Amino acid sequence: MHGWANGELIMGNFIKLINGETPVLTDFYATWCAPCQAMSPILKQVKNGLEDKITVVKIDVDKNQAAANRFNVRGVPTLVLFKKGQVVWRKSGVMPAEQIMTEIQPFL
Numbered sequence: 001m002h003g004w005a006n007g008e009l010i011m012g013n014f015i016k017l018i019n020g021e022t023p024v025l026t027d028f029y030a031t032w033c034a035p036c037q038a039m040s041p042i043l044k045q046v047k048n049g050l051e052d053k054i055t056v057v058k059i060d061v062d063k064n065q066a067a068a069n070r071f072n073v074r075g076v077p078t079l080v081l082f083k084k085g086q087v088v089w090r091k092s093g094v095m096p097a098e099q100i101m102t103e104i105q106p107f108l
Contacts, residue, residue, distance in 0.1 A: 011064070011066050011067055011070075014057075014059070014064075014067055015085075017057070018082035018085055019085040020055075020084075022053075023053070023054050023055070023081055023083045023088075023107060023108055024054070024055045024056075024057060024081070024082045024083075025043070025046065025054055025055070025056045025057075025079060025080075025081050025100075025104065026056075026057050026058075026059055026071075026079065026081075026082065027039055027043055027056070027057070027058045027059070027077055027078075027079055028059050028061050028067075028068055028076055028077065028078040028079075028080065029058055029059070029060060029061065029076050030060065030062055030076045031060060031062070033076045033077065035076075035093065035094045038094050039077045039079075039094060040058075042094070042095070042096065042100070043056050043058075043097075045097035046100050046101055049097065049101050050101060050108065054104075054108060061076055071087065077092065077093065078090065078091070078092045079091050079092075079095070079100065081104050083107055089103060089104055089107055
């Protein structure tokens with residue numbers, strides 16, 4: 001799976017994805033969350049800016065509670081960057097694309 005992935009991820013596939021070589025920026029969100037909706041175009045900017053250096057996925061916490069619980073997501077939106085299966089960066093709340101790219105650059 002590369003690029004922008006929409007929809008529900010099965011936990012096993014998600015674990016396989018985050019254990020890969022390409023860092024994975026994960027947006028834990030909820031459909032009812034207005035700030036989460038604001039993150040979609042921002043994350044597209046991040047993906048476009050970083051191209052093949054990163055995979056961006058969205059996980060609906062209401063549909064994927066196991067993933068949210070496993071990674072201790074308590075609020076949405078929460079961004080988590082995984083590198084080879086490890087959490088290397090995380091932030092909650094809406095952030096500008098430039099700030100996200102600057103903060104995650106050392107981990108790419």
